Amino acid sequence: MPDVDHMYEAQGGGDAPNIGDFVWRPRYAKLWWAAVPIYWLGMAGSLRFSFLAQFYDSALAGFLTVFFFPPLVSLILGFGFLRKWLEAIPQSGEQSQAFDDSCFMSDRFGPSGMPCEFDPLDARSGALWVGNTLNPLNAGYINRAS
Known part of the structure; x- marks a missing residue:
């Protein structure tokens, strides 16, 4: 060490x-x-x-x-x-340039500019995705609790 x-x-x-x-x-x-x-x-x-x-x-x-x-x-x-x-x-300026790389950051954000895990327009966000039938904002949402 x-x-x-x-x-x-x-x-x-x-x-x-x-x-x-x-x-x-x-x-x-x-x-x-x-x-x-x-x-x-x-x-x-x-x-x-x-x-x-x-x-x-x-x-x-x-x-x-x-x-x-x-x-x-x-x-x-x-x-x-x-x-x-x-x-x-x-x-160091070299460390800050590594995070500004557009190739590095391009896959981290969804179509609306939010991180892909929280973007409702990105399918990678799981149940938050608007197209998911478990999302209450989806037209095909079925309330299975009642």
């Missing part, structure tokens, strides 16, 4: 962003990750201590449960990484 960092440099994209720089390194991320186990340990302690149970039964604790949910924390902190990673991907 090729090294991702060298692949970015070879393609002229510069250095690939490191996810740790976004998820672990900022001070707010460290504080947030440190607060997550404290919150969940407090919730486990609420089973034993009634004063904690009163707090964890409140509506505020419900909001804090979402705020300190570890997958959500990683998604929010990883958003900056995703943005930088997408910026670092090199843009």
Whole structure:
């Protein structure tokens, strides 16, 4: 498997962003990750201590449960990484030309310009085709349910 960092440099994209720089390194991320186990340990302690149970039964604790949910924390902190990673991907004109090829796209669309799977004028759309007797828009449609 090729090294991702060298692949970015070879393609002229510069250095690939490191996810740790976004998820672990900022001070707010460290504080947030440190607060997550404290919150969940407090919730486990609420089973034993009634004063904690009163707090964890409140509506505020419900909001804090979402705020300190570890997958959500990683998604929010990883958003900056995703943005930088997408910026670092090199843009190539050759890839966009491959999709503009008229031979490639000619069989993907039906007579009305819609994708062939959804075009009611194209027989490849199955039951959506106007000529299909299972289509309610067909003159020969028979309601078999009644």
